[in-house]
Amino acid sequence: MEARKLDDYAAYFEPYELDEETFVSLSINEEGQSDYVVTSKGKALKSVPARFKKHEWIEALKEAKSELTGQFRRARAELERSMESGSGFTPAEIAGLSRNPVLAPLISKLVLMSGDELGYYDADQGALVSPAGESTALSGEAALRIAHPLDLYRSGQWSLYQKDLFDRQLRQPFKQVFRELYLPNEDELAQGVLSRRYAGHQVQPSKTVALLKGRQWTVSYEEGLQKVFYAENLIVRLYAMADWFSPADTEAPTLETVQFFDRKTYKGVPLDQVPPVLFSEVMRDVDLVVSVAHVGGVDPEASLTTVExxxxxxxxxxxxxxxxxxxxxxxxxxxxxxxxxxxxxxxxxxxxxxxxxxxxxxxxxxxxxxxxxxxxxxxxxxxxxxxxxxxxxxxxxxxxxxxxxxxxxx
Structure with a gap:
């Protein structure tokens, strides 16, 4: 649906004559974001002249630009969620997305994975291309997904892609190659079903709730903060000495443990049985809370993965x-x-x-x-x-x- 949406706005990308000397149209830059292109007497203007602000075509352009900006934001968020969940794409689906000028820049700058092969998607070749220029052809049945840092870590090519982004000055739509990776440490594996990685950190309740709600966490009186993963049949809960519905004027809540449960039996799940990508993303969410919603005037030192x-x-x-x-x-x-x-x-x-x-x-x-x-x-x-x-x-x-x-x- 997102890939086809641009067909409705095709007319806005053609120059429209406001008067004999002034023309306006929409354009999409190399990062997929839309903006106006205004020319007068053959020269580009920085903005639409004031006398045309109420012109009906300008009003229509504003609405179209707003829709395309919304599409860019939705697509960026959905692609990030697809990476986190490991959602699969067919080569035909990726090719369809790459024909949309809003979505194509997002797709082309992400590292995709097919089997054990990594690379950027090249729409002209219909293949994955490595930083060294080596291409891997994709068959019609090949399953593609957006590579997670865990995949880059396991492949041994993580630093290669980091260096390539800087050499070519590529800006990814979201943190992928430079995303923080969290793996269970020895203390967590020894604990079995509990992680005390962030125990003792005091956080602001309202800011914590706002941050985690944006990452699909929920808040309830009974369970506190939790997030449900239906595909993996897991629930993760963040325990704290807190009442998330009070201003906590007397004492800020203190984080205690992170624990995973089976969604059907509600039994604790050992950390070594939690999917590594899911574990990493949960710990990244909690790390975000500790970094942004901490109590005090000085930021806590960032986690080792952020420093790396x-x-x-x-x-x-x-x-x-x-x-x-x-x-x-x-x-x-x-x-x-x-x-x-x-x-x-x-x-x-x-x-x-x-x-x-x-x-x-x-x-x-x-x-x-x-x-x-x-x-x-x-x-x-x-x-x-x-x-x-x-x-x-x-x-x-x-x-x-x-x-x-x-x-x-x-």
Missing amino acids: MRRVIVSESLRLLKIENVRLDGNYARIDGKLGEYAVHLGSGQAYKQAAGALSIIPVHSQHRGRLFLPFLDEDPRTAEVLSKVVLLADDTKIKDPQILAQLSR
Whole structure:
């Protein structure tokens, strides 16, 4: 249905004459997002001239653009859910989606999997193409799915695809190749049916509920926070010392355990029997809560998987920018500047100067958008902040901000 929807709007992509000199149409950029194209006397304009704002064709264009923007958002969310659930596609279905200019850019930048073969979908060849340019033809019966980081991890090609996204400056519609991966650790496997990975973290109840509802979790008086996986017949519950329906003015709720149950028998399921992709996505949801809805003025240090992803992003960015005075050491990016030596924590984004202590460098997150290349369209202001501070301090002699300079000269 989404692939065919564009047929209804075909007329809007043709130039429409508003007057003898001004023409307007819709266009779709390389990321699948729609916008207006306005020309006057052969020159492109940044926006529709004010005298045409109430024109009936402009009103129709606004409605069409709104529908296409909605389609882009729906498709992006559905593709991410398809990756999480392991939904299968036939080559014919992928080919049909690739004929839609809104959906094609989303499909072409994702890593797909057929059997043990990984690659980007090439609509012209009808094949999967690896970063090295090797193609794997798809038969009519081949089952395709969107590769999860677990598949990339098991294939041994994860870093190859991460490097390729940076080399070709590809921005994926959502975090796939740079998505955090969570595997059961030794303590969790020893516990059997319980995970205490996030025990002790205090969170804001209203923000926690809002975040998890967006990830298909539900809240009830009896069970608290839970998520049901019908295909796998599993229920996951997040236990906390909390009343999710109160403002919790006296004491913020403290997370305790994550536990999986059989949906039919309600018996606990050992963690080593939980599908690894499902386990990873559940832990990613809880990690999101701990990172965003934490209590206190200072962010907790990000999980190891988040730090690992940021380490790769910073490393690849430094390679492309040819910055050679930065080294990655554990959870820190260590910088040998001309005005001093610095460290930036890859989890919290806090910057330090050796023998001077913490530096107060206040980020303005909206200013990072579009200025730094991140290999996914998802908003990730903390990663942009970390990368910005590393690049800033690596060339500290060009810093103009007097407050930062005053700290560096201490």
